Amino acid sequence: MSSLLGLTGHELQALLTKKEISSTDLVKEYLTRIKMVDDQIKALVTVTEKEALEQARKADGLREKGVKLSPLAGIPLALSDNICTAGIRTTCSSRMLENFVPPYKATVVEKLAEAKAVLVGKCNLDEFGLGTTTENSAFFATHNPHDLQAVPGGACGGAAAAVAGGEAVFALGTDTGGSLREPASFCGVIGFKPTYGSVSRYGVIPCASSLDQVGSLTRDMTDCALVMNAISGHDPQDSTSVSGATSDFTNFLTDDVKGLKIGIPQEYLQGRVVPEVMASFEQAVKKLEELGAHCAEVSLAHQEAIVATYQIIVAAEASSNLARFDGVRYGLRIEGEDVDSLFKKTRSQGLGAEAKKQIILGTYVLSSAQYEDYYLKALKVRALIKEELAKVFQEYDCLLTPTTPTVAFDLGADKEKISRGKLDSLTCLANLAGIPALSLPWGTLQGRPVGLQLLSRACGEETLFRVGYTLEQNTNQTRLKLKGKEVK
Amino acid sequence: MRVEWETVIGLEIHAELKTKTKIFCSCPNEFGGKENTHVCPVCLGLPGALPVLNKQVVEYAVRAGVALNCAIQSYSKFDRKNYFYPDLPTAYQISQYDLPICRNGYLEIEVNGEKKKIRINRIHLEEDAGKLLHSGSSITSSQYSLADYNRAGVPLIEIVTEPDLSSAEEARVFLEQLRAVLEYTEVSDVKMEEGSLRCDANISLRPVGSTKLGTKMEIKNMNSFRALERALAYEIERQQEVLEEGGKIVQETRAWDEGKGMTAVMRSKEEAHDYRYFPDPDLAPIILEPEWVEEIRASLPELPEARKERLVQELGLSAYDAGVLTASRALAEFFDQTVAVYNAPKVVANWIMVEYLGLLNANNLELEKSKITPKQLATLLIVQAEGKISGKIAKKVFAEMFATGKDPEKIIKEKGLVQISDEGALAAVVDKVIAANPQSVEDYRGGKKKALGYLVGQVMKETKGQANPGVVNKLLQEKLK
Numbered sequence: 001m002s003s004l005l006g007l008t009g010h011e012l013q014a015l016l017t018k019k020e021i022s023s024t025d026l027v028k029e030y031l032t033r034i035k036m037v038d039d040q041i042k043a044l045v046t047v048t049e050k051e052a053l054e055q056a057r058k059a060d061g062l063r064e065k066g067v068k069l070s071p072l073a074g075i076p077l078a079l080s081d082n083i084c085t086a087g088i089r090t091t092c093s094s095r096m097l098e099n100f101v102p103p104y105k106a107t108v109v110e111k112l113a114e115a116k117a118v119l120v121g122k123c124n125l126d127e128f129g130l131g132t133t134t135e136n137s138a139f140f141a142t143h144n145p146h147d148l149q150a151v152p153g154g155a156c157g158g159a160a161a162a163v164a165g166g167e168a169v170f171a172l173g174t175d176t177g178g179s180l181r182e183p184a185s186f187c188g189v190i191g192f193k194p195t196y197g198s199v200s201r202y203g204v205i206p207c208a209s210s211l212d213q214v215g216s217l218t219r220d221m222t223d224c225a226l227v228m229n230a231i232s233g234h235d236p237q238d239s240t241s242v243s244g245a246t247s248d249f250t251n252f253l254t255d256d257v258k259g260l261k262i263g264i265p266q267e268y269l270q271g272r273v274v275p276e277v278m279a280s281f282e283q284a285v286k287k288l289e290e291l292g293a294h295c296a297e298v299s300l301a302h303q304e305a306i307v308a309t310y311q312i313i314v315a316a317e318a319s320s321n322l323a324r325f326d327g328v329r330y331g332l333r334i335e336g337e338d339v340d341s342l343f344k345k346t347r348s349q350g351l352g353a354e355a356k357k358q359i360i361l362g363t364y365v366l367s368s369a370q371y372e373d374y375y376l377k378a379l380k381v382r383a384l385i386k387e388e389l390a391k392v393f394q395e396y397d398c399l400l401t402p403t404t405p406t407v408a409f410d411l412g413a414d415k416e417k418i419s420r421g422k423l424d425s426l427t428c429l430a431n432l433a434g435i436p437a438l439s440l441p442w443g444t445l446q447g448r449p450v451g452l453q454l455l456s457r458a459c460g461e462e463t464l465f466r467v468g469y470t471l472e473q474n475t476n477q478t479r480l481k482l483k484g485k486e487v488k
Numbered sequence: 489m490r491v492e493w494e495t496v497i498g499l500e501i502h503a504e505l506k507t508k509t510k511i512f513c514s515c516p517n518e519f520g521g522k523e524n525t526h527v528c529p530v531c532l533g534l535p536g537a538l539p540v541l542n543k544q545v546v547e548y549a550v551r552a553g554v555a556l557n558c559a560i561q562s563y564s565k566f567d568r569k570n571y572f573y574p575d576l577p578t579a580y581q582i583s584q585y586d587l588p589i590c591r592n593g594y595l596e597i598e599v600n601g602e603k604k605k606i607r608i609n610r611i612h613l614e615e616d617a618g619k620l621l622h623s624g625s626s627i628t629s630s631q632y633s634l635a636d637y638n639r640a641g642v643p644l645i646e647i648v649t650e651p652d653l654s655s656a657e658e659a660r661v662f663l664e665q666l667r668a669v670l671e672y673t674e675v676s677d678v679k680m681e682e683g684s685l686r687c688d689a690n691i692s693l694r695p696v697g698s699t700k701l702g703t704k705m706e707i708k709n710m711n712s713f714r715a716l717e718r719a720l721a722y723e724i725e726r727q728q729e730v731l732e733e734g735g736k737i738v739q740e741t742r743a744w745d746e747g748k749g750m751t752a753v754m755r756s757k758e759e760a761h762d763y764r765y766f767p768d769p770d771l772a773p774i775i776l777e778p779e780w781v782e783e784i785r786a787s788l789p790e791l792p793e794a795r796k797e798r799l800v801q802e803l804g805l806s807a808y809d810a811g812v813l814t815a816s817r818a819l820a821e822f823f824d825q826t827v828a829v830y831n832a833p834k835v836v837a838n839w840i841m842v843e844y845l846g847l848l849n850a851n852n853l854e855l856e857k858s859k860i861t862p863k864q865l866a867t868l869l870i871v872q873a874e875g876k877i878s879g880k881i882a883k884k885v886f887a888e889m890f891a892t893g894k895d896p897e898k899i900i901k902e903k904g905l906v907q908i909s910d911e912g913a914l915a916a917v918v919d920k921v922i923a924a925n926p927q928s929v930e931d932y933r934g935g936k937k938k939a940l941g942y943l944v945g946q947v948m949k950e951t952k953g954q955a956n957p958g959v960v961n962k963l964l965q966e967k968l969k
Contacts, residue, residue, distance in 0.1 A: 084536045097535070104529045106536060205535040210769035239540050239771050317769055320568055323579030324533050328635070338628050343572055366570070366764035375766060 004029050005166040006482045009075045009223040012169065016063065016074050023063070023074025027056040027118050030076040034121065034167045037484040042142050043152075043161040044121040045081045045091055052076065055118040062116065071226045073116035078168035080159045081122040082129055083214070084203040085109055088119075092205050093137035093158075094127045096325045096332045096350035106203025107238070108172060108214055108231045115230045120168055123158030127352045128322060129176055129207035130314075131155050132423040133415060134183070136354045141411055144187055145483035147447055150408035151415075153183030153423075155207070156217070160187040163217045165484040170227055171217040176207045177310055178403070178427025180215045181439035185403035185451025188441045188480035190218045190468070194228065195458050196434035197242035200235030208317035209240075211310075211431040220479060221469045224438075225249035228461075242459075252465030255473045258292030260463065263396035266297040272425055273405045280450045281402045284442050284471070288400070291470060298392055298399065305381045310428040312365050312378035319362025322355060382432050389433045393457035398467060401426050403439040403451030430455050438464040443477040492696040493731065495724050496704075497659050497689055498651035501666060502644050503676040504616065504684040505548045511615050511643035512539030512582065519682055523636040531641035533577025538770050541566075545643040546774060547784060548675040549589050549613050552645055554785045555673045556608055556666075558593030565773040566613070570764045574633065575618040577640055585765040588612035589774060595669065596793060597661050598811075606662050607650035616642040645675075651690065651701065656720035660713050663687055664815065668792040672817040680712050687716055692737070693727045702727075703737040707751060710744045719744035723751055795820055803833040812841055818855045822862050829866035832873075839869060843883065847890050859893030868896040876900070877907050881953055909956040911963060914947070917955070918963045921946045932968055940964060 004012065004026060015021045031049055038044055059074035079085065082092045084102040086109075091097045105113075112119070126136035134142040134157025142157045144150035145165035152161040156173030160183035163171050173180045175193035184191025193215040206212055216227040228249040235241040264285065269278065285295050300306075327333035327346030334345035351359070365374035392399070403426060409418045416422070430437035435458050442452045452471075456463045472478045510517050513530035529537035553560050567585035593608035618637035624630035647666070653659045667685060670676045677684040687710055692702035707723060710716040722744075727737055741760075742751040790798075792814050799810035814820045819840070826836045844865070848855060868889065872882040877900060888899045900906055908914055921943055922929055932939040940961070947960045 082536075090536075092535075100535075102529075102534065102536070104534070104537070201536075202538050203536040208769075237540060238538050240538075240769070316766060320570055320580055320764070320766070323570060323572065324535065324577065326572060326574075326579055328574045329532065329577065330534070339574055339633070340572075363764065366766055368762050368764070371764075371766075379767075 005033055007169075008219045009169045009226060010071060012075055013071050013073070019063075023056040023059040023118065024053065026074065027052050027076050027120065030120055030167065030169075037145075037165055038167060040143060040148055041145050041161050041165045041167070041484055042140050043123055043158040043165060043167055044078065045093060045124050045139060045158065046089060046122040048088055048119050048121055051088065052118050052120045055116070059116045059118065070115040070117075070230065072112065072230055075117050075169050076120045077112065077117050078121045078123050078159055078162040078171040079109070079119060080125050080156045080171065080173035082125060082174060082205040082207075083109060083172060084205065085119070085122065088122065090122065090205070091139075092128045093125050093139055094351065094355070095138045096346075097205075098138075098332065100331050102203070104203060107200035107235045109203065111231050111233075112172075117230070121162065123156065123162050123171060123173070125158055125173070125179075126155035127355050128205065128318070129155040129174055129179055129212075130318060130354045130358050132178070132182060133411075134158060135411065136352055138352050143411070144408050144448070146188060146444070146449055146480075147408065149410050150448055151186065151411050151413075153186035153404070153408060155179035155183075157183045157186075160184050160189055160191065160217050163187070163189045163219065164480070164482070166482045169219070170223055172214060172227075172231070173217060174204055174207065174212050175215050175427075175431065175437075176211045177314060177431050178424040179207075180217060181403050181427050181437060181451070181453060182424060184217055184439040185441075185453075186408035186449060188444065188449030188483075190216075190221065190224050190441065190478075191403075191439040191451075192216050192218070192224050192228070192464075193430060193437045194232060194461060195242070195436045196431075197238075197240050198232050198436075198459070200233075200238045200241050202235055202237040206317075206321045208314040209321060210317060211313065211428075213431070221253060221465060221472050222250070224468070225253055225465060247461070249461065249465060252462040253469045254466050255470050256292075257288060257467055257470045260293040260398070260467065261396045262288060262293050262295045262467075263298035263392060263399045264295055265300050265303070265399060265401060267299050268303045269401060269426075273402050276445050277402050277404070277406060277450055280442055280445065281452065284452050284477075285400065287471070287475060288467070291474060293467075295400070296396075298396065300392075301388055302381060302385050306385065306429055306432065307422050307425050309378045309381045309385065310424070310432055311361075312374050313382065313432070315358045315362035316366050316375050316378075317362070318355075319359045319366065322351070322359055325350060385429070386433045389429075389435065390457070393460065397456065397463045398460070399455040401453045401455075403427060403453040407445050407448040407450055426453060434458055436461045436464055438468050440468050440471060441478050441480050444480065449480060491732070493693045493728050494696045494698070495654050495656075495691065495693055496651045496701060497653035497655075497691045497720060499647075499649045499653065499659060499662065500688045500690070501647040501663065502686040503552075503647065503670050503678060505545055505643040505645060505675055506677050506684075507542060507544040507548060507643055509542055509544075510641035511542050511545050511613070512641055515641065517642050519677070519684070521638050523634070524638065526638040527640070531577065532637055533579075533640075539582060539768075541771060541774070542643065545613065546589070546776070548643070549611060549645050550776070550781055550784050551673050551788065552647075552670060552675045553590030553593065553611050554781070555669050555788055555791060556590070556593040556595055556611070556647070558590035558608060558611060560776060560781045561587065561589055561591060562776050562778065563587065563773055564589040564612075566768045566771045567765045568768045569614075571761050573617070574627075574635055575620050575640070577618065577637060581614060581617065582768055582771070583614035583646075583765075584612035595662065595665055597658065597665050599655075599658050599661050604652075604658070606652045606658075609648045609650050611645050611647050614644050614646060616640065616644050651692075656717045656724065659689060659720055660717040663716055664713055665792065668815055668817070672789055672791055674789075674817075686711075689716065689720060691720060691723050691727070693724065693731060703739050705737065705739070706741040708741060708743050708754060711746070715744060715746055718749065719751060722749065726751070789817070792817075792820075799823075799833075803827070805833060805837055809837050809841065812845075813837060816855065822855065825862035826866045826869075829863055830869050832869065835869060836865070839865065843886055847887065851890075858890065860889050864889055864895055871896060871900065875907065875909065875956065877905060878953065878957065881905050881907065884953075905954060907956045908951055908954050909959050911959060914951075914955055914959055914963055917947055917950050918960065918967060921950065922964075922967060929968060940968075
C-alpha cells in the first residue's frame with residue numbers, strides 16, 4: 001500500500017480501474033501521510049479530511065455502479081489557498097482572511113468536483129501570492145521536502161511541497177510571475193502555467209489580475225495533460241477567459257522533438273543564472289540536440305525592462321485588488337473610533353509587510369503625478385515585449401531557460417543576493433506576454449532540484465508538452481523521488 | 489463702474505439605467521427590496537468574483553447617446569476609480585475614464601422662446617455603489633451605520649455637459665429636457681426622488697465679455713428640479729457678493745441644504761481624492777459594430793422636441809400646451825391615444841392639462857399608476873359632446889373614473905347621471921320651481937332678466953344637475969311669457 005504514494009495520477013487511476021485499490025484506501029493513505037510529514041513540511045493550511053473521505057466514498061460508489069469516470073476520479077489533490085472553496089475556509093495565508101469561508105467556489109474547483117477528484121487540503125502560500133519563498137505567509141513558512149532547511153519557493157510553495165512531499169498527487173495554484181513554476185523548480189515537480197485566459201480565474205483571489213493564471217503542479221507530463229483537460233476551457237463568468245474549442249492535451253504527449261527550433265536567450269541568462277545551474281542547463285540543451293532539436297541563441301531587445309515592467313504592474317494591480325479588504329463586510333475587522341480608523345487598523349493589522357510594500361508601491365505608480373512615468377510606461381513596454389516575443393516565435397518553436405537563477409536556498413537567507421536580483425526574473429516574462437510556460441525538473445544539485453523552463457507562443461501548449469514529454473521519456477532527470485520523512 | 493457678471497454652468501448628471509439585471513452580474517436591478525437581498529459574490533465584491541459586462545447596459549447607453557446626438561465610440565474601456573468608502577464593496581468603482589462610450593453630443597433647450605444648443609462633452613458607463621444608513625447625522629458622527637448593497641452594481645450613465653448654461657433657469661430647463669429624452673428612450677426611470685436621476689453642477693462667474701473661466705465651484709445634493717434652480721440661484725448671488733467685495737472664489741465642493749436654502753462647504757480642493765484610475769484588467773474593452781449602433785438609432789422613438797413640434801404644427805396646439813403634453817412620454821402617449829379615438833386635440837389637451845393633471849397632482853400620483861385609459865377619457869368627452877351629460881357632470885364622472893377606473897358610461901348609468909332633455913319630463917319640475925319661487929317669477933316678469941338664471945339653477949338642483957340647461961332655459965322662458 002505504501003508504494004502508492006510515489007505514483008502519478010494516471011498510474012493510480014489504472015489501479016483504481018482494475019479495482020486493485022479503492023479511492024477511500026488511497027485517500028486514507030494520503031491523509032496518514034499528511035499526518036506523518038506535514039508537521040515538518042508545513043505545506044497545508046487546512047486539511048479537509050472529512051470532505052475528502054466523503055468525496056472518496058462517492059467516487060468509489062460511482063465506480064461500483066459502473067459509471068464511466070474521468071481520469072482524475074478518486075485522486076487526491078491539494079489547492080493553493082487562494083482558490084475559493086465553498087464552505088471550506090480560503091485564507092490566502094493572510095490574517096485578513098484567516099476565517100473567511102466563501103459561499104461560492106472557483107470555476108476550477110467546480111470542474112475538479114465534476115471530475116470527482118478528491119480535495120485533501122488547502123496549501124500555504126505567500127500572503128495573497130506576493131512573494132517567492134512562501135516565507136510571507138502570515139501563518140508559517142513551508143519547508144522544501146527535498147531539504148527541510150530550504151525554502152520551497154513561492155508564492156505557491158505549499159502546493160509544490162505538497163506534491164513533492166507526497167501529501168497530494170497533484171495540486172492547483174496560481175502563477176503571477178512564476179508563482180507556480182519557481183516552487184515547482186525548487187521542489188522538483190512539474191509546474192505548468194497555461195496561456196492567459198485558458199483557465200478560468202473566477203473564484204481565484206487575485207494578486208495581479210492581468211498576470212494571474214491558474215496552473216498545475218504534477219509529477220509527470222501525462223498528469224499535467226489530464227489536469228489541463230479537466231480545468232481548461234471558456235468560462236462565461238470570466239471576461240478574460242478565451243473562447244473557442246479546447247484541446248485534448250493528451251494528444252500533445254509525443255516523444256519527438258526532431259526538427260524543433262529552440263531559442264536560448266543566452267544574453268539574458270548571463271549574469272543572472274549561477275554557474276552550477278547554468279552547467280545543468282547546458283546538459284539539457286545538449287540532450288535536446290541529441291534528440292534532434294535545433295538550439296540557437298536569441299536576443300531579447302527589451303530584456304533590461306522585463307523585471308521593472310513586471311514589478312510596476314504587479315504592484316499597481318495588487319494595490320487595487322487588495323483594497324477591498326477593509327474590514328467592512330467580511331474577513332478581519334479591528335474596530336476604530338470612526339470608519340477611517342476602522343480601515344486603517346484593520347489593514348495595518350490584517351496585512352503583512354510584503355503586501356503593505358506592494359500597496360504603497362502600487363499606490364505610488366498609479367498616483368496621477370506618477371502614472372505616466374510608471375504605470376503607463378510599463379503598459380507600453382509590456383506591449384513591446386509581447387510584440388517582440390510574437391516575432392521570436394515566428395522563428396522559434398519555443399524558448400528554453402533555467403526556471404530560476406539558482407536552486408532553493410536556506411530559509412531566512414538573503415534571497416535577492418543569492419538570486420542575483422530577482423528570483424522571478426526568468427519566469428515573469430511569460431506572464432507579461434500571456435504565453436504558456438512549463439517548468440520541468442532537471443536533476444538536483446546537492447540534493448536540491450534544478451528546473452528547466454520552456455516558453456511558447458500564446459496557445460502554443462502543444463510544443464511545451466512535446467518537449468517535456470520527450471525529455472521525460474528519454475532521460476531520468478525529470479521524475480524525482482518523493483521526499484519528506486522516509487517513505488515507508 | 490459696476491462690473492456685470494456672467495454665469496457659466498456645466499452639469500454632471502447620473503442616470504440609473506433600468507436594465508433587467510445589474511451591470512456586472514445577474515442580480516435583479518430593482519429599486520427597493522429588502523436590504524441585501526439583490527446581491528451576489530460579484531456585486532458584494534467578494535474576493536475572486538469577477539465582473540462580466542451586461543450587454544443590455546451597453547445598448548441603453550448607446551440609445552441615450554444617439555438620442556443626445558453623440559458620436560458613439562467604436563472602442564471604449566473600463567477603468568477602476570480607487571477610493572475607500574463602506575458603500576463601495578471592492579474599494580474601487582468600475583467606471584470609464586479617458587475612453588467613454590459616447591462623446592460630443594448636444595441637446596437643444598428653449599428658454600423664454602429662445603432656442604439654445606447645450607453641448608454634451610461625454611457620456612460614460614459606471615456602476616452604482618450601495619446605500620448607507622447612519623445612526624447619526626453623518627458617517628463620522630454615527631454610533632453605527634447600516635449598509636445595503638442592493639444598489640451596488642446598478643448600471644449608471646454619467647452625462648457631462650460643456651459649460652454652456654448661463655442661468656439657473658437654463659440649467660433647470662436642460663435637466664427637465666434631458667429627463668424627457670431619457671424617459672422617451674426608456675433607458676431610465678429618471679426619478680429624482682428615488683435617486684435614479686441625480687445632478688451635480690459646476691458653476692463660476694466671470695465679468696461679461698471675459699473669455700477666461702472663473703474658479704469653478706461644484707454643487708452637490710440637489711434632489712429636485714426646483715432644488716437645482718434654487719441652489720444655483722443662491723450660488724450665483726453668493727459668488728457675486730464675494731467678487732464684488734473684492735474677494736476670491738476658492739475651488740471647493742459645496743452641498744445644497746434644502747431646508748436652510750443655502751450651500752455649505754463639503755470639502756476643499758486639498759481634500760480631493762487622487763482616484764488612481766487605471767484600466768480594469770478584469771474586463772475587456774467594449775468594441776461596437778457600427779451596424780449595431782445604426783440598428784439602435786433606427787429603433788429610437790419620436791423624441792420630445794420632434795413630438796412637441798408635431799403637436800404645434802399638425803394639431804394646432806400652442807407651444808406651451810405642446811410642451812406640457814410632451815414633457816413625459818407617458819403623458820404624450822396618453823394624449824395621442826385619446827386624440828386617436830376623439831379627434832378634438834384642443835378639447836383633449838385642455839381636459840388632460842386641467843382636469844387630469846390637476847387630479848394627479850392633488851393625489852400625488854404618477855400617470856403610469858393612474859387607472860384611467862385614453863379610451864375612457866375619449867368616451868367621456870364624446871358623451872359630453874353629444875349632449876348626454878353636462879360639463880359639470882362630466883367632471884364628476886371623471887373624478888369617479890379616476891378613483892375607480894370604471895368606464896364613464898357605466899358610472900353615468902349606475903348613478904343615473906344621464907342628462908334629461910325630455911321636455912315632458914322636465915315640465916313638472918319647471919312648474920314646481922315656478923310655484924315655489926313667486927318672488928323670482930315676479931322679478932323676471934318685471935324685467936330682471938337675471939332672475940331667470942336663478943330659476944334655472946333651482947331646476948338643476950332639483951334634478952341633481954341632470955337636466956339639460958338649454959332645455960330648462962327654453963321651458964322657463966316659454967312658461968313665464
